[in-house]
Amino acid sequence: MTAADDRTGDQAEYDVVVLGAGPTGENLADRVHAAGLTAVVVESELVGGECSYWACMPSKALLRPVVALAEAGRVGGARQAVTGSPDVPAVLERRDAFASHWKDDGQVSWLESAGIDLVRGHGRLDGERRVVVTGPDGGERVLTARHAVAVCTGSGAALPPLPGIEEARPWTSREAVSAKEAPRRLAVVGGGVVAVEMATAWRALGSEVTLLVRGDGLLPRLEPFAGELVAKGLTEAGVTVRTGVSVTGLSRADAAGPVTLTLDDGGRLDTDEILFATGRFPRTADLGLDSVGLEPGSWLTVDDTCRVTAVEGGWLYAAGDVNHRALLTHQGKYQARIAGAVIAARAQGEAVQPGPWGPHAATADSAAVPAVVFTDPEVASVGLSAADAEREGRRIRVVDHDLGAVAGAALFADGYRGQARMVVDLDRGHLVGATFVGSGVGELLHSATVAIAGEVPVERLWHAVPSYPTISEIWLRLLETYRG
Template structure:
């Protein structure tokens, strides 16, 4: 074991969150070390956001082109899957992280490859792939940004059946003939859209009553309808009791409650995430291993004035853009505290995270897209707000009709009747994700409806939905 090497800040985890923290702390003049056991750039860059969207974009573009008069006949054939995979591989940097290494070097961060563990207060022990050992000591802060990994349910036979998780689903180099998907949330619906479009016969098995359960019910209904129209099978209210797979390349069988058996060439299990905290030394500082890490609004761990947990590990919002938002908050908070400056939450709220609990935006890149921010109607009612849901058929907006023939979609805004502000907004339809930022500004800024009335949407765009929702609200 070498003598401790001292830095101002040590970041455990070099994904998008850890990189953003390093960017902010280095810019503040704080010496920063980043410890990463896999690829710098993390899950989002290689196995989640980026490769999944690279797979989905051709599928969605073809689906939209088929609805455009004069173009539909030109896109009837199958996709060039080799070109799609090559494009995806490019955007995943062929699963090499030299670009991220060069970027971290350019901002002055020091990279340590290997498994990092907390080693008591303000220290991180690193074991390199070559077996070298280092102790890193932090003058001001240690930041845990280790993210999550796929959660496999305790189903007999599943562990030995070589199931796909999100990693395999986004990095596969050919389309399986038959793909069974267990789960109904974002990963399940996006990968069902992608692989059905890329030539697989997809069957989605959902334990609950519908898809996208954390969104308004109509979101899951519209996505399920579109998947079925594309040729996929969507079954709700089913429970997987066992999984059987013989050999290394044979088909996989899923046994449902009641004894029915389904067979596929691959099985994707997309039933949730679990924190990547089981072996990072939390026990050395009195915290339980393998659990989510509780933090305050500056993402600092209570009782440990030097320890922060940022991104998925704190369970506030398991989304890359929200983790990066937290990273910006944490970078500013660490820099302020290191300089002895009291945190000034009045200055743009620069040191306090609120958007990851108050105005959380999310886009699901299915066909149709689903985008939402803030509370659903049910969530607002459970929270005790006096609310009204205002709905409008997105397909009736002139811009949507020009966008595609037979445009189908739905919009809802949830209005706080006492304050006349928006608590939540949901859009479902082709291209709907591009409407999300305006809704996020309205919800996060608590913009009064009387002011929104004067934010005039351009004609003829799908954004004219705002005018129709407000007209409907006013009656």
């Protein structure tokens, strides 16, 4: 433990210094503190990070009323009671509450209750185990780490270098989830998760939405049927989905006026707001990476213990989006738990166990990453797609089943539409991937995650009996098809 007089004035020493107070940074600091080390977190924005204020929480708060209303409309008896569209002010008010009205008092209180110090300001590396923090008043404070510095600064929304983009003032994911009213017309550029979720939300809240996708389909990293079913759902909801088209320029003559988009097919599109959901960049441009031999603005390559491989001495770690392994909040928190355990073990002279699925290895980052797309229909996936498994050279069997054919789905919604797939490694005898598309499938996902992470033999899964009549009965149908 660090003595109190080591933290006075403009100099302070801790066992661990964490850059970034998002979910990843908070969890890492909590893990090392629980192991008996001292920790300080440095944050220049709101404690709680992107997920709490500009991503996970507010976006899902926008989507939940939308999907709940749509699902009620698909159940006889409930459908007759659904007589209107979403109450937009009420939806936005609920969203604001889940974003804590963009105040971090509760998160700060949690840090204090956990015994973790907070330093507000912008932190930059200044050589080995040394961080210089520039505070809101311009003053500087030096933090020194006895054992480790952990970079948990996350990622930001990337904007393409298009003519007129600065004058057009486009939305990124931040503006899309925090907007105070629905624009009359909204163009969404991209075909990934943010694009389809925000198209779902703002169309239901009253905007005329056009989705512009450079590729030939949506959700290209998932099984093809996922993007196809989501595209069908968006189209039925009134979204105009245009694939194979790119934006080549933007113009906005008046601050309150429309944006005109120039497209690569020679067409033009007028819209009131435009959202670019076209990728992420690492928040490392001004972290002093050059002081430790790293390239400013780069993703930080780590090993399975989340230690930065290019820095000698084993004192620098990177967890969460910034290491580019799996850009999801829950994976960042998982990495934080792993890295926290590793840092504590090394600090206390204990052996590190970096083998796959051990206490000090973030194996799930490559083998069992779960993700949910909160559209209508919902998409839930974990592990490898069939194409990814084949690229790895695995000998696989793909098993598909109509999710709407099980009794639980028929009860869940009239005319339930969905699809399920499991990918089995024939040489290992267990699942390596699973994807579900349909209403409520996010709650199916953890069973698949457990099967993959636990490498449960397919024959043993035959004895995991699903409750009747629930949508989980899809597991029995998949296994029956597999066994023939």
